[in-house]
Amino acid sequence: MEKENQNTTPLLSQLKPGQTCVVTKVNGEGRLRRRLFDMGVTPGAEVCVVKKAPLGDPVQVTIRNYELTLRKNEAALVEVSITSADKTLDDDTTVEEAAK
Secondary structure (H helix, E strand, O other), X not given: OOOOOOOOOOEHHHOXXXXXXXXXXXXXXXXXXXXXXXXXOOOOOEEEEEEEOOOOOOEEEEEOOEEEEEOXXXXXXXXXXXXXXXXXXXXOOOHHHHHO
């Protein structure tokens, strides 16, 4: 029996403040998936992680030129492709603080 390749696609909930990415897939079903689409979380949308709460819930992102706050379980449904891993900040540092 062959082992299946484990999913190594990064999720929005795994990114750190300062990282940017592009949404590749939105998982989930029903109302929750539709709600994410209604908020602009669609494949091809560019996302920048602004800040995260101390325990990672919620996460604040910029998408389609507005600020959006997602619960960790909602962000875990969004598969992404990281576009800038070089801008990572400490978990306690926000993008605004780093710009100073």
